[in-house]
Amino acid sequence: MAGVAGSEATTISAAELTERLAPILAEYAGKDGAVISLLQDVQEEFGFLEPSAMTDVADALDLPVSHLYGVASFYSQFYFEPRGKNVVKVCTGTACHIRGAPAIQARLEEQLGIGPGETTADLKFTLETVNCVGCCALAPVVSINDRVLNRREQRKLKGWIQTERAEEPTSQEGAS
Amino acid sequence: MSTATEVICAPQQALEALRAFAADGMCGRCIPCPIATRQSIAMLERITSGEGEAVDLDRLTRVSTELIDAARCPKGEEAAKKLGEALASPEFARHVEGICGSGACAALTRYRVIPERCTMCGACQEACPRDAIEGDPFIAWRGDNKPYVIRLEKCDGCAKCVAACPADAIERVT
Amino acid sequence: MAKEITLHIDGQPVTVPEGTKILQAAESIGIEIPRLCYFEGLPASGSCRLCLVEIEGQSRLAVSCTQRVKEGMAVLTASDRVLRSRRFILELIWSTHDGDCTTCEKAGACDLQRYTYDLDVDKEKYGLYAPDEIPSDLGDPLLERNLRLCILCGRCIRACREKSQGILDFMERGMSTIVTTSLNRPLAESGCDFCGSCIEVCPVGCLVERDRKLRGREWEFESVETLCGHCNLGCTQVIDLAHGEIVRTRPGADGYLCVRGKFGWDYLSSDDRLTAPLVRNGDSLQETTWAEALARAAEGLAGAGSVAGLVGPNVTNETVKAFGELLATSFGSQDVGFTGGGVPFGALSTFGGLKALAGVGDVEKAKKILAIGPSLAEGFPRARLAIKRAVDAGAKLIVVDPNESELAAIATLHLKPKAGAEAALLTAIGKALVDGDLHNAEAEGVAEAIPAIRELGVPDAGVSPEAIAEAAKLFAKGKGVVVSSALTCDVLSRSAGLLMLTGRKKGALLPLHPSANPWAGVLLSAGASGDGAKGIYALGTDPVAAGEPPNADFLVVQDLFLTKTAEMADVVLPLRAFAEEEGTVVGAGGKLIAVNAAAPSDLPANWQILADLADAAGKPLPYKSIRDVRAAAKETISAVKGSLAFPSMNGAGDSEELRPYERFELPEPSWVARSQIRRGGSAAGVSEAKEEVAA
CATH class of the missing domain: 1.20.1440 (de novo design (two linked rop proteins))
Known part of the structure; x- marks a missing residue:
């Protein structure tokens, strides 16, 4: 099922999960029709829709967990697996395509060892392709965490990735 | 695409x-x-x-x-x-x-020689990678020179002939 | 009285109560409007669009499953415009439905197939577009989910929500929409309890029981309706047979079976079933003829001197009656015990007799429910459904359980007594009723009991007096029932006491027992001890497994399998299983409810085996047919009247030595180990009252 593969056991302890979830649940307590806002807050806090958090939210709202996943999987903004510290996006719009986006994508896929929509095992990189981001004059466009790289940065991308990889393992943080 | x-x-x-x-x-x-x-x-x-x-x-x-x-x-x-x-x-x-008149669909773009404009120079035939253009070069002393013809079923719309034609004698089929 | 509306459907007048949907109104006059997503009993969603009808004066077609009738409406259910739309939708469905009617299990019972035929739809109109990634089998045990056949009607989602755990939903969106569990995890990891309610409502062949596959076509099946025998809630069970073998079971008109009723029938054809009598020859048991075995049994029991009988709760009334008659007539013994696995049926006789017995219908109509005991919802899903329905309809629920539970989560009041103190808590509630003057002083037998109750000390159950007082206040009035999976003498008798104090005498007490006919013990005259008996006949019961091995010179055992007790026996006789027997059981209100021989068996009927044994003993039973036995059973039962003695509300008989749930544990029925729902499928339907009690 495309896009909803789900993650394995979380690295967060049950106690920490409850603690971080509590203020979110408190804010929406008793509010009707707040499911989407609540899920957005959960994703902001954990970087994705953490499965244990989903169970707790379902209990708190007295809704079946399946209903929450039905709502969440309806919208492309929600992620069901942890995202990488660096979300690398390659634009595949017309202008970028003509200026070599496919080659850039292929090189990134090879270097990172993942395909579009996937995240590296060390949770450092997520690779995505996106439609036109609207700065075609800068084509081909590559962004990291939604900041478009300039020419120099693009040329040094390969080295930069190597450096990032060599650093200490990252702890899972919220999507920036 | x-x-x-x-x-x-x-x-x-x-x-x-x-x-x-x-x-x-x-x-x-x-x-x-x-x-x-x-x-x-x-x-x-x-x-x-x-x-x-x-x-x-x-x-x-x-x-x-x-x-x-x-x-x-x-x-x-x-x-x-x-x-x-x-x-x-x-x-x-x-x-x-089989025809996309506006040329938007590459698979359905075809070209045709405008007979009145064709000078029978043969440049299009040379340029065509598909061997889709039939015709013989202009021979002055002959009276039966015919314009070149692009075979629609062989043409794939690459438009190389259009670029090659010096007489603006090739147009897209609509 | 609801206001009545008159309208015309296809030119015919029809009058129905206000609020009726157009589709239902049409059905009432025999007009079937095609539908794929609508299902009687589930909320309507109006998403398949097949039920669209034309209403005079309205430019848009109307959704007949959701739109209510209006006075003077003129509806056309099969105009040209409607038929065009219907054909269009069916053509579209066929373009994503990657199935072949030729080999599909649903052929003959498929709504899509039927409508396609009725409307002469061109299946090939849009060609087939079914991406390879759509799975044809999600690999779950017990049932197959073939998403290539799913038409996205959503019935399974609504059925699962209404009747079970609600684990399915539409996932993703647009053209990628599929119906599955959260994160598309396997059913067993998603909280599925394998009740099969989804299968019942699926209009096409997407959901199929694995055991049913390749076993025959729908039109070849013979169906027999009976009651499921896996617990005393007695859900109607329809058994489908092909070539004389069970292929599938389905719920009856009451619409629900749990995993045991739905998938727990395979033990009937287990290779381990006893099919022929055995007699002991030295150290071993050897197969022999019925004549030989019955002669040996008769001789052995007659020669033993004093004889006792033990019979279990999974047989029909007729079997129990014939058994008691056999012991009395042929072996001069009144010492016949009904072993319900430690359940004190005597508690019932102290209060209203069998009329007090409630059924699921009483629970669903109740306004006040007291639910006692461990794993109530998990062990008895039909009870869970009944309680949930009542609560949804506004009933107040009091849960007595030291643990958190599914029912506790929807309870109005959750009382958590100390481990082992459930009965003490009930006493405390009874006292609170009396002290607060909340009892029904006019109710029969109550006035005499009040003084003694006032004298009772308040036992410490680990629950605050405020909570106890609240429980008393809550439970005092309104149609009330007690549902209990905690089956000890003290809990049952005090539950009966609470009901009597509040004037509830009919259809009020529902002890939950994992057996088919636990109240049949009333057919036997006196409780048995079996003490000192030299000859013992154990029928459908396994004392060794219950921890009380029989100590006899001569032992006859009659059972489904070679149980531990049977291994010790001198004569072993095969037993016809509950599903294989025609007969009656004692149901709600003490009524006799008929069960049919739905599964095939080569054995004689159990009552017949007992009659033949009586013949072999030279003292035949007074029965010529099963009707005679039934009549005798009926007579015995109607003579059973509850005494008006008030049940004991104090500590006599309490035993707090055992860990609390050990007191409620019952020996596992012999079929469980031999059924797929235990081995490979989900064990969700089998009660496991082994939870650790929170300290």
Whole structure:
């Protein structure tokens, strides 16, 4: 099922999960029709829709967990697996395509060892392709965490990735 | 990629509209709309890539009329109505016949020699990678020089002949 | 009285109560409007669009499953416009439905197939577009989910929500929409309890029981309706047979079976079933003829001197009656014990007799429910459904359980007594009723009991007096029932006491027992001890497994399998299983409810085996047919009247030595180990009252 593969056991302890979830649940307590806002807050806090958090939210709202996943999987903004510290996006719009986006994508896929929509095992990189981001004059466009790289940065991308990889393992943080 | 130039034809417009609807506005929570959308997109993809058949036009017309009743919400109705309006264009039938007059569909773009303008220089024949152009060079003392002819079934719309022709004697088939 | 509306459908007048949907109104006059997503009993969603009808004066077609009738409406269910739309939708469905009617299990019972035929739909109109990634089998045990056949009607989602755990939903959106569990995890990891309610409502062949596959066509099946025998809630069970073998079971008109009723029938044809009598020859048991075995049994029991009988709760009334008659007539013994696995049926006789017995219908109509005991919802899903329905309809629920539980989560009041103190808590509630003057002073037998109750000390159950007072206040009035999976003498008798104090005497007490016919003990005259008996006949019961091995010179055992007790026996006789027997059981209100021989068996009927043994002993039973036995059973039962003695509300008989749930544990029925729902499927339906009690 495309896009909803789900993650394995979380690295967060049950106690920490409850603690971080509590203020979110408190804010929406008793509010009707707040499911989407609540899920957005959960994703902001954990970087994705953490499965244990989903169970707790379902209990708190007295809704079946399946209903929450039905709502969440309806919208492309929600992620069901942890995202990488660096979300690398390659634009595949017309202008970028003509200026070599496919080659850039292929090189990134090879270097990172993942395909579009996937995240590296060390949770450092997520690779995505996106439609036109609207700065075609800068084509081909590559962004990291939604900041478009300039020419120099693009040329040094390969080295930069190597450096990032060599650093200490990252702890899972919220999507920036 | 099916867009050879910035130009768009009616079938492609209809295809893009349905793709946009499928990606964004179509919820998929009633039975007819998502299936009709997917099938229509499949048919329009065939039509814009040269594999469309007359029966596809019948099916698309049926979708555009029946989905108005069958869809559960105004969004599906709107999509159906827009499709119906698009289908009024004669371009659809032309696509089924194998020609995209605006050149938007690379697979259906074909070129023809404008007989009155052809100087029979042979440049187009040399340029053509498909061996699609028939004709003999101009021989002054002969009285039966004929303009070159592009065989439609061999032409793949690459337009190299257009670039090569010094006399502006090649135009797109509409 | 609801206001009545008159309208016309296809020119015919029809009058129905206000609020009726057009589709239902049409059905009432025999007009079937095609539908794929609508299902009687589930909320309507109006998403398949097949039920669209034309209403005079309205430009848009109307959704007949959701739209209510209006006075003077003129509806056309099959106009040209409607038929065009219907055909269009069916054509579209066929373009994504990757199936072949020729080999599909649903052929003959498929709504899609039927409507396609009725409307002469062109299946090939849009060609087939079914991406390879859509799975044809999601690999779950017990049932197959073939998403290539799913038409996205959503019935399974609504059925699962209404009747079970609600684990399914539409996932993704647009053209990628599929119906599955959260994150598309396997059913067993998603909280599925394998009740099969989804299968019942699926209009096409997407959901199929694995055991049913390749076993026959729908039109070849013979169906027999009976009651499921896996617990005393007695859900109607329809058994489908092909070539004389069970292929599938389905719920009856009451619409629900749990995993045991739905998938727990395979033990009937287990290779381990006893099919022929055995007699002991030295160290081993050897197969022999019925004549030989019955002669040996008769001789052995007659020669033993004093004889006792033990019979279990999974047989029909007729079997129990014939058994008691056999012991009395042929072996001069009144010492026949009904072993319900430690359940004190005597508690019932102290209060209202069998009329007090409630059924699921009483629970669903109740306004006040007291639910006692461990794993109530998990062990008895039909009870869970009944309680949930009542609570949804506004009933107040008091849960007595030291643990958190599914029912506790929806309870109005959750009382958590100390481990082992459930009965003490009930006493405390009874006292609170009396002290607060909340009892029904006019109710029969109550006035005499009040003084003694006032004298009772308030036992410490680990629950605050405020909570106890609240429980008393809550439970005092309104149609009330007690549902209990905690089956000890003290809990049952005090539950009966609470009911009597509040004037509830009929259809009020529902002890939950994992057996088919736990109240049949009333057919036997006196409780048995079996002490000192030299000859013992154990029928459908396994004392060794219950921890009380029989100590006899001569032992006859009659059972489904070679149980531990049977291994010790001198004569072993095969037993016809509950599903294989025609007969009656004691149901709610003490009524006799008929069960049919739904599963095939080569054995004689159990009552017949007992009659033949009586013949072999030279003292035949007074029965010529099963009707005679039934009549005798009926007579015995109607003579059972509850005494009006008030049940004991104090500590006599309490035993707090055992860990609390050990007191409620019952020996596992012999079929469980031999059924797929234990081995490979989900064990969700089998009660496991082994939870650790929170300290």
